[in-house]
Amino acid sequence: MDIRFEQAGATFGDRVAVEPLTLSLTERRIAIIGLNGSGKTTFARMINGLVRPTTGHVTINGLDTVGDGEDVRSQVGFIFQNPQNQIILPILREDIALGLKTRRLPVAVVDDAVEAILARFGIEHLAARRAHELSGGELQLAALASVLVTEPEIVILDEPTNQLDLRNRAQVETTLRLLDESVLVISHDLALIEDFDRALMFHEGRLAADGTPCEVIAEYRKIAAP
Numbered sequence: 001m002d003i004r005f006e007q008a009g010a011t012f013g014d015r016v017a018v019e020p021l022t023l024s025l026t027e028r029r030i031a032i033i034g035l036n037g038s039g040k041t042t043f044a045r046m047i048n049g050l051v052r053p054t055t056g057h058v059t060i061n062g063l064d065t066v067g068d069g070e071d072v073r074s075q076v077g078f079i080f081q082n083p084q085n086q087i088i089l090p091i092l093r094e095d096i097a098l099g100l101k102t103r104r105l106p107v108a109v110v111d112d113a114v115e116a117i118l119a120r121f122g123i124e125h126l127a128a129r130r131a132h133e134l135s136g137g138e139l140q141l142a143a144l145a146s147v148l149v150t151e152p153e154i155v156i157l158d159e160p161t162n163q164l165d166l167r168n169r170a171q172v173e174t175t176l177r178l179l180d181e182s183v184l185v186i187s188h189d190l191a192l193i194e195d196f197d198r199a200l201m202f203h204e205g206r207l208a209a210d211g212t213p214c215e216v217i218a219e220y221r222k223i224a225a226p
Helices: 040-047 069-075 092-101 107-120 136-148 166-178 213-224
Strands: 003-012 015-025 029-034 055-060 076-079 154-158 182-186 198-203 206-211
Touching (some): 015 040, 015 055, 029 040, 029 213, 069 076, 076 136, 136 154, 136 166, 206 213
Parallel strands (some): 154 182
Antiparallel strands (some): 198 206
């Protein structure tokens, strides 16, 4: 994984969401933390082109997120804060297959890939279920399966443990730990990211801390304290 920001920033009208910054991200597991409205989600969305930089540029493995947008999105999967909104088709198996079918792959290839990803996450028993029938943890796994079946190198997750009970949270945490793909996680769940390789903290639109999770969490607690 080679993510590079070159004086890249983002504004929405008169509001600066992310101040221009230059940095390189190569670690396998990176956490992104900060208060609500700090710019962390905008920063993450700049990585796969969901938000275009208004200054500078962002590259993923040498590909520009604006000029090479389609290729970038094939390498970077994004799982939104509410995974239920990400599942488009009513039946889970059909939804997982959708990303492959848009590539016009042979039916047998699609079927094999879907079966393999269901088995990888141990959710074969959910294949015929509807999204509204799934628990919070099952929805996260379903969203992961739908993204990872297309084999991105990098996956970004926005608050993957938000509103999960302890059992589902533990299930998602274990799954993230075992992923082979490079992972960036936006989270307020500090325990989830304690063993990550690197952490970034955003505050009022700027990168305010960058280091080990222990170091960055300590800085975050200072600004989060009432």
